[in-house]
Amino acid sequence: MKIVTIGRGTVGGGLAGLWRDAGHEVQELGRDGGDVSEADAVLVAVPGAKISESLSRVTGIEGKIAIDATNIMPARHGSFPSYAEEVKSFTHAPVAKSFNMNFGALYGEVRKQRVRPGNWYVADEGAVGVTERLIRDAGYDPVRVGDLSRARAFEDAVWLLMGIQPAGGVFYRTAVPGEL
Numbered sequence: 001m002k003i004v005t006i007g008r009g010t011v012g013g014g015l016a017g018l019w020r021d022a023g024h025e026v027q028e029l030g031r032d033g034g035d036v037s038e039a040d041a042v043l044v045a046v047p048g049a050k051i052s053e054s055l056s057r058v059t060g061i062e063g064k065i066a067i068d069a070t071n072i073m074p075a076r077h078g079s080f081p082s083y084a085e086e087v088k089s090f091t092h093a094p095v096a097k098s099f100n101m102n103f104g105a106l107y108g109e110v111r112k113q114r115v116r117p118g119n120w121y122v123a124d125e126g127a128v129g130v131t132e133r134l135i136r137d138a139g140y141d142p143v144r145v146g147d148l149s150r151a152r153a154f155e156d157a158v159w160l161l162m163g164i165q166p167a168g169g170v171f172y173r174t175a176v177p178g179e180l
């Protein structure tokens with residue numbers, strides 16, 4: 001796939017590397033923006049308070065499937081129901097919220113684990129296929145926990161992860177009975 005990451009820091013740059021390893025063609029944009037018209041999917045990985053500012057510098061984003069990885073740390077900003085819906089106000093296309101519940105500092109460890117770490121996400125139906133593929137290609141197992149109407153609650157639930165104390169972050173995984 002052709003992927004453009006909007007943001008090329010810990011999350012954008014880190015996922016770009018994992019996706020290239022999986023064979024995707026990935027372009028990374030910084031705060032100056034750029035054009036995404038050739039992309040099959042875009043990742044939004046900029047500071048949560050800078051989503052509209054960043055996306056207003058990106059051309060060709062209308063109609064693109066987007067994965068929004070932003071989170072509300074240190075505090076929610078703006079008046080959209082959720083950051084994912086702020087992204088959707090630019091794309092007018094299916095959106096997923098994913099990778100906001102996974103530690104960027106651990107990307108290099110994902111493929112070294114005994115079992116694949118989990119990646120919780122919420123998404124519009126039309127974004128599920130692309131999102132699950134890109135979650136798997138980054139080395140995680142996707143777990144859809146709702147549709148995009150859950151985005152705000154999902155964003156607010158980041159404290160669940162931040163409340164776990166080990167320095168450097170943690171992986172998580174859900175299991176059906178018999179799997180553990």
Ligand SMILES: NC(=O)c1ccc[n+]([C@@H]2O[C@H](COP(=O)([O-])OP(=O)(O)OC[C@H]3O[C@@H](n4cnc5c(N)ncnc54)[C@H](OP(=O)(O)O)[C@@H]3O)[C@@H](O)[C@H]2O)c1
Pocket residue numbers: 006007008009010011012029030031032044045046047048050053054069070071072073099100101102103104105
């Ligand atoms: N780090 C994590 O573990 C983690 C995990 C889950 C979710 N998140 C969320 O993912 C998003 C990106 O986090 P990150 O850790 O990748 O951040 P980061 O390393 O600081 O990278 C931020 C990226 O956003 C771009 N950007 C665009 N507009 C910006 C502005 N006005 N001010 C600052 N940067 C701007 C930067 O552009 P330039 O390259 O031009 O500087 C940079 O590429 C955030 O919403 C964060 O809360 C982070």
